[in-house]
């Protein structure tokens with residue numbers, strides 16, 4: 001049964017006529033029958049063109065931390081845009097956004113960008129310029145945006161492509177990347193203490209950076225093992241490597257200070273996006289004074305016509321203001337825990353082995369596993385088909401997590417106790433329907 005009602009189907013046909021596959025990002029394409037066209041969002045809900053309402057646990061792949069169309073954020077954005085948006089000069093909006101980011105996260109310096117991809121791309125350049133080295137370590141199953149350098153061994157890779165655990169192969173995740181790029185990337189399994197240590201000790205003279213999503217935000221919210229991030233910190237310190245936390249998904253979501261606060265480990269550079277702007281396109285590269293000041297006009301480039309534009313900067317300033325003044329993250333955490341406990345109980349009662357874990361604000365559900373998965377290689381053993389069936393049954397009942405289990409359940413502050421109760425009821429029905 002198609003997810004599309006008649007209006008949605010008609011609009012999607014128009015979209016396909018002028019936009020490749022009808023979407024402006026490949027991840028949004030769920031096939032010709034199940035790709036939706038959304039009319040609007042409000043709080044925790046979205047409505048498609050046929051007026052069907054869904055409790056939204058995708059939140060645009062994570063950004064909408066406060067809920068859709070948040071009045072306070074939108075009011076400040078409107079105020080900003082009435083005074084013009086782009087000037088090629090610094091504005092007070094940018095200063096306020098940067099000051100708030102510094103206060104929340106404890107970084108020394110911030111540069112605003114528009115997307116997470118721009119932020120990770122520039123972070124790698126800064127790390128290379130700072131160390132005068134060219135290679136970097138990335139972990140399998142992690143996603144750092146659409147930069148050629150990072151599109152290797154991400155969550156869509158299969159076991160054969162990524163080679164053995166002892167000797168991993170950086171597997172290109174897309175056509176169109178020059179072969180020469182592969183030589184700069186060292187891929188390793190996440191949470192493998194020994195593999196990182198062996199690699200760093202053997203090749204440190206070439207390694208500019210270790211980039212890591214502290215929580216696997218693109219692989220079911222898999223958590224770092226206790227001590228793993230500290231291990232990376234120690235190796236980076238010892239061998240002069242720049243440690244980059246990619247906090248595009250975790251930033252301003254799992255804690256006000258993101259993963260650095262949650263795990264008590266500090267990075268040299270941090271990339272933020274998503275929850276920074278409650279859905280408006282804004283991102284940031286941030287970090288330690290000495291590393292950030294590698295950026296130098298005329299010598300070490302970071303630029304962008306729209307970086308820090310008034311809409312983006314006002315959205316960031318306003319979102320962080322709400323997060324500072326409200327107990328939004330505490331509410332999200334409470335609802336996340338209730339959902340995780342409920343889902344765990346239902347799956348146990350229905351006899352489905354599962355791991356339900358990750359931070360409550362972006363938790364994952366992995367089916368058909370007896371133990372906590374620690375990396376992509378473990379995740380590939382999970383029952384992704386059953387998860388997808390349950391996901392589609394949920395969506396038919398007006399509850400919308402991603403049907404792809406690699407994407408965590410994202411929660412926003414607008415979610416209510418009633419939404420949580422409804423979701424759990426629907427989850428039980430969906431599991432039963434999927435089991436047939």
Ligand SMILES: Cc1ncc(COP(=O)(O)O)c(C=O)c1O
Nearest residue numbers: 115116117143144145246248249
């Ligand atoms: C961890 C991480 N880094 C970087 C990106 C890229 O961000 P953007 O889509 O804003 O370019 C994403 C996007 O999902 C992400 O999850």
